[in-house]
Amino acid sequence: KNEVEQSPQNLTAQEGEFITINCSYSVGISALHWLQQHPGGGIVSLFMLSSGKKKHGRLIATINIQEKHSSLHITASHPRDSAVYICAALFFNFGNEKLTFGTGTRLTIIP
Amino acid sequence: EAQVTQNPRYLITVTGKKLTVTCSQNMNHEYMSWYRQDPGLGLRQIYYSMNVEVTDKGDVPEGYKVSRKEKRNFPLILESPSPNQTSLYFCASSSIAGGGTGELFFGEGSRLTVL
Numbered sequence: 001k002n003e004v005e006q007s008p009q010n011l012t013a014q015e016g017e018f019i020t021i022n023c024s025y026s027v028g029i030s031a032l033h034w035l036q037q038h039p040g041g042g043i044v045s046l047f048m049l050s051s052g053k054k055k056h057g058r059l060i061a062t063i064n065i066q067e068k069h070s071s072l073h074i075t076a077s078h079p080r081d082s083a084v085y086i087c088a089a090l091f092f093n094f095g096n097e098k099l100t101f102g103t104g105t106r107l108t109i110i111p
Numbered sequence: 112e113a114q115v116t117q118n119p120r121y122l123i124t125v126t127g128k129k130l131t132v133t134c135s136q137n138m139n140h141e142y143m144s145w146y147r148q149d150p151g152l153g154l155r156q157i158y159y160s161m162n163v164e165v166t167d168k169g170d171v172p173e174g175y176k177v178s179r180k181e182k183r184n185f186p187l188i189l190e191s192p193s194p195n196q197t198s199l200y201f202c203a204s205s206s207i208a209g210g211g212t213g214e215l216f217f218g219e220g221s222r223l224t225v226l
Binding site: 033035041042043044045048086088098099100101102103104 | 144146151152153154155156159169170199201203213214215216217219220
């Protein structure tokens, strides 16, 4: 069964702290997405990974294919980073591709 | 500007009254998909389409239909809506290049209430 688990579910931190959000998946995937959803509800794609590491500004995403695990890091966190972060695994299934989502991590950064 | 446009953004309807939520993208993406988001359950895939006339079920397809007659449009049809279809719906699109997938672009969401 294709499963995706995220941790923690909720995370509160002080401004400036280094943040790590984790995502594990059950079987092999073709890609993993990290998404951000702000309180208004809109969803923005942050990264799409199939191997290694990607960096964009203060955000870094890594994936370890052998361990079936990905992490999203935020350096020098800021209150505007407060949002729900969602990982989504793309499971390749007989020529089709299905996305399965984690339940999200609600991040709150306190000034 | 690259975008995915959903309509309507908000809709209140009654049980059994057929409705369609439209989704259109202007990026010539092959891949389009529909999701619903419910508290405590997160996002779940309803249907997806790899290209024109190619659609497949996601994890929660019951009660929904889709069609992909044109590359840019992927409407979600609720033939006979029921209260358990009250949810926040998102459409998304992505390019498929070299056998992989690209960045996902999401619409702004459609909040549907079925009474």
